[in-house]
Amino acid sequence: MRLIQQAWTVAAKDLRSELRTKESLNAAGGFALVILVLFSFVTDPGETETLYALSGGLLWLVFAFAGVLILNRSFAREQANDCLDALIASPLSPAALILGKSAASFVLLLIVELPCLPIFGGLYGLSQWSSHWLGLVGVVLLGTWGMTVIGAVFSALTVNLRLRELMLPMLVYPLLIPVLMSAMRLSTVFISGKDLEADDAIWLRLMIAFDIIFTALALALAEDVLVS
Amino acid sequence: MDERNFTFMFYGLAAAWAILAIYVLTLVSRERRLARQVEDVKRILEDREKK
Amino acid sequence: MASRSNPAVSVAKVCKYFGDFPALHGLEFDVAAGSCLALLGRNGAGKTTLLRILAGLSEPTEGKVTLLGFGARDHEARKRTGLIGHGIAIYDELSAAENLRLFARIYGVESAEKSVQEWLERTWLHRVQNSPVREFSRGMRQRLAVARAFLHRPELLLLDEPFTSLDDKAIALLQSLLRDALARGTTVVMSTHQLREAMELATHVALLHRGKLAHSGERPPEMLTDPGFLYRTYGEA
Amino acid sequence: MRDKLLYAAGAAATVILIANLHKILLGIPDEMDQGAIYRILYFHVPSWFTCFAAFFVAGLASVMYSVKRDLRYDVLAVSAVEVGVAFTLVGLATGSIWARIIWGIWWTWDPRLTWALITCVLYAGYLMMRQMIDDASARARFAAVLGTFSFASVAITYKAIDWWRTQHPGPVLPIRAGGGKMDPEMWHAILWNWTAFMLLASVMVAVRISQETRLREVEALRRRAHAI
DSSP: OHHHHHHHHHHHHHHHHHHHHOHHHHHHHHHHHHHHHHGGGTSOTTOHHHHHHHHHHHHHHHHHHHHHHHHHHHHHTTTTTTHHHHHHHSSOOHHHHHHHHHHHHHHHHHHHHHHHHHHHHHHTTOTTTTTTHHHHHHHHHHHHHHHHHHHHHHHHHHTTSTTHHHHHHHHHHHHHHHHHHHHHHHHHHHHTTOOOOHHHHHHHHHHHHHHHHHHHHHHHHHHHHHOO | OOOTTHHHHHHHHHHHHHHHHHHHHHHHHHHHHHHHHHHHHHHHHHHHHHO | OOOSSSEEEEEEEEEEEETTEEEEEEEEEEEETTOEEEEEOOTTSSHHHHHHHHTTSSOOSEEEEEETTEETTSHHHHHTEEEEOSSOOOOTTSBHHHHHHHHHHHTTOTTHHHHHHHHHHHTTOGGGTTSBGGGSOHHHHHHHHHHHHHTTOOSEEEEESTTTSOOHHHHHHHHHHHHHHHHHTOEEEEEOSOHHHHHHHOSEEEEEETTEEEEEEEOOTHHHHOTTHHHHHHTTO | OHHHHHHHHHHHHHHHHHHHHHIIIIISOOOTTTGGGGGGHHHHHHHHHHHHHHHHHHHHHHHHHHHHOOHHHHHHHHHHHHHHHHHHHHHHHHHHHHHHHHTSOSOOOOHHHHHHHHHHHHHHHHHHHHHTOOSHHHHHHHHHHHHHHHHHHHHHHHHHHHHSOOOSOOOOSTTSTTOOOSOHHHHHHHHHHHHHHHHHHHHHHHHHHHHHHHHHHHHHHHHHHHHO
């Protein structure tokens, strides 16, 4: 219980500072928008069939890139005045710190991701995109949590490295492949306006298992990540 | 032995052996570099302790 | 050092290795409750490493550290300990009051708002409490950092080079606060180069040399007038 | 003594490999459709088995470091990862040359190939991150976290590929369900080559362990030199 309460304190602090400066939100949001527009040159915007088939893949690539922009800031924010030391030396448990950081990035990333869905659907005339919106939002939530919980751990690991901005995506993307793979598949199904078939259920299970396994690992290893 | 695709089989086996050989060579070069580093550090330590 | 009955800090056979390099080696000493220990030593002697272990930022490779009867990483130990480290550890985007409220929540301070207001007043920041810290001058930020460390009324205060980066006003404030705290029975451990400021407060000294304890005991009276005394006596042992 | 043992083991591995080569080229019956090229299999399959074993050891050693905080586990982990990457490269190269003849292409996004590539990139990132941390203890701590995450992700990705439609030749090895079509003589040749590869890999790991240990000592000495 204390874990949740402490994590919430950390998350609230992060969200408050970020909503005040909007540094990473602006960067990630602007970036996502530019890619969505640039995509019109990849394929003829009239070819709805192709667009439906590519939709999940494109969206999750955008989300993954935007996510790294947000995650990079997550622990870098603590660096300026050595705030991280003060947090680790405080009664906060390392697990709560990682969980809170992850939750804050989760919310920030959702703020970027959710508007991308109608923008994408609208720009490319994919009239079916919202027909299964509940499932689509569910996929976005599960996929984003997988990204941010791993991202929080590696944001902490890489924060003091040379070439931090390079190392984070380099380490995190290959780890995220199972969750991105499932999220892409399922998003494509939902955006195309289809129901989940028996074959697709396995991807849903994979994504849930991935989230559970890596949340557990992140909490278990939090002490190793933060206490030297 | 069946002679079809013999060249490509040869390439395949050669590639396997070559990669392992290259790795062994990197091990050897690392060994040399390590020996040099040990020498360097020893010299520095001796220098410092004399002072 | 001093009474063995109930030491506030107890360091038992502590070693800390970075790889194979021993940064601390077989440290063993106690700090009696209510005393003020000045950790002395050259750069690289292990002062910061030791303080980081006491602050729960780092774990000893071998040995055990007990703070106020709890393990160094225990929730209770962390809650009763205050830290002023190298950085000021406050958030630029938040206001002074928000910074203090945040740490009051983290430390579970009772009647938080009252303590926050009290400390803002004691550090002369109550007039600007709602402006973001980014707009503060250097001195104001340092005073806020001091307020953050004292906010939860710690029973043990850890200070790493506290006087090095502070301006005169902040030094005076910190010294008077430390004197109050010591009078209340708080234990203080500080590492320092500014011997003059530290010696007025220190009741005990410990000298580290290459990761080992070269000397520890009560502060020799000579050090008040001659801060270099200890270094000359034990320094190059 | 240790060195002599290592030389002996290395020599034994080489002798077995050459004896196997003789048998593979001259003693073993032809496969019906593929011609000579199928003999690559005798190197391809054992190299995969060896890399699985190496990554398994690396994953285990990473977890053990987090639990025991003993630098010997860290040294074992990095050595196993490096040797594993070398054998993954052997697997990729032989597989790619085989695919050129049988499938007519050098590379295909066959899930198993994709898995191997992802694994390679992931562990390359692991080795890269180690380069960037100077303090051996911090390096070990971070590498253990990355190693544990990598192993979990690689295992999940491997599972996920079974659910993807696969172009890879189906399971023909007796240990896999539904296999057993293989001539026992061929199977024995594979096992013998695997034995040789494992022996070779063990020698390489042992050499790397001693190098890595000495490197750490050098780092410590250098630090001491600066401290004086």
